[in-house]
Amino acid sequence: MLRLYTHASCLQHDPGxxxxxxxxxxxxxxxxxxxxxxxxxxxxxxxRATREQLLRVHxxxxxxxxxxxxxxxxxxxxxxxxxxxPGSAQAALRAAGAxxxxxxxxxxADGGQAFCAVRPPGHHAxxxxxxxxxxxxxxxxxxxxxIAEHGLKRVAIADFDVHHGNGTQDIFARExxxxxxxxxxxxxxxxxxxxxxxxxxxIVNAPxxxxxxxxxxxxxxxSTLIPKLHAFKPQLLLISAGxxxxxxxxxxxLRLGSEDYAWITQRLVDVARAHAQGRxxxxxxxxxxxxxxxxxxxxxxxxxxxx
Ligand SMILES: [Zn+2]
Numbered sequence: 135m136l137r138l139y140t141h142a143s144c145l146q147h148d149p150g151x152x153x154x155x156x157x158x159x160x161x162x163x164x165x166x167x168x169x170x171x172x173x174x175x176x177x178x179x180x181x182r183a184t185r186e187q188l189l190r191v192h193x194x195x196x197x198x199x200x201x202x203x204x205x206x207x208x209x210x211x212x213x214x215x216x217x218x219x220p221g222s223a224q225a226a227l228r229a230a231g232a233x234x235x236x237x238x239x240x241x242x243a244d245g246g247q248a249f250c251a252v253r254p255p256g257h258h259a260x261x262x263x264x265x266x267x268x269x270x271x272x273x274x275x276x277x278x279x280x281i282a283e284h285g286l287k288r289v290a291i292a293d294f295d296v297h298h299g300n301g302t303q304d305i306f307a308r309e310x311x312x313x314x315x316x317x318x319x320x321x322x323x324x325x326x327x328x329x330x331x332x333x334x335x336x337i338v339n340a341p342x343x344x345x346x347x348x349x350x351x352x353x354x355x356x357s358t359l360i361p362k363l364h365a366f367k368p369q370l371l372l373i374s375a376g377x378x379x380x381x382x383x384x385x386x387x388l389r390l391g392s393e394d395y396a397w398i399t400q401r402l403v404d405v406a407r408a409h410a411q412g413r414x415x416x417x418x419x420x421x422x423x424x425x426x427x428x429x430x431x432x433x434x435x436x437x438x439x440x441x
Pocket of ligand 1: 420
C-alpha cells in the first residue's frame, strides 16, 4: 500500500519570485501524480508536527524562533537562501508532520510505503539553524519519532539529493541507531559531506564530481552504498528524495535522468523488503527544473507503487 501525504498549506510557503524553491515545484509534483497510473495511491492530509516531535531534533530556541516568524505580508529573510512568508510556519509544521504521520502509518499493522509531497524541504536544517530553503528537518523529525515512539533500534536514511544533507548529518552524528547515507555533488553547497565525515561510524558520505552521470551514480550506490544499507539491516528506511541531480536542474552539475530515479528507488525498495518488511517513507527535498522534477518524482513514486 502506498500513501501520499501532502497539505494545501505547503503551497502557502512563498519565499518570493527570486527563489528557486517555489510553490510551483509542489504543484508540478502533485499534477504529475494526478494521473490514472497513480489512482491506487491512498491520499492523506498531513497533520501538523507537534512541538514535542520537533524538539527531538531541534533546540527550543530554533523551534520557537521559526514558529514566531509570521510576517503579515512579504517575506522575512533568515539567510541568503532561506525566507519565510505569512504561510511558512504552517507549511513547515505540515511538512514535518507529514513524515511523522507517514512513519506511524508504515509502522502500523498495514505496513507499506509512503511519499510525502511537501515543502519547505528539510535536510539542510540543523538542530539550531534554518538554511538552504529548509526550516525544520522533516526526515530527521520522522527518524527520531520512529526511535522515540516506536522503539526502533535501526533507522536508515538514504539521501540522493544533489546537495549534502548537512542538517541530517549534524542531528544524528552521535546517534548510532540512525545510519545516514548520502550521495551528493562536491564541491557544491553546503560544502560539507566529505567521505571522512563519519559520525560514530553511522554517517556515509559519497561525493560525486561535477559532470558525473548515470554510470557514476549507479556504480557508487551499487558497489558501496546499497551494501552499507544491507549490512545495517534497517527496521525502517527513510529517503530524502531530492531530484536536483537531474541533468536539467539549474542548481547543480550532475547528469541524471528520470530513469536513474526509478533505478535508485527500486534498489532502495529492495533494501526495505529485505530487512524492514518493505516499510519505507520517502520525503521530497530538492529539484528545481519543474519538468525534470515532476517526471523524476513520478518515476520515483511509480516504483514505490510497484513495491
Ligand atoms: Zn538539493
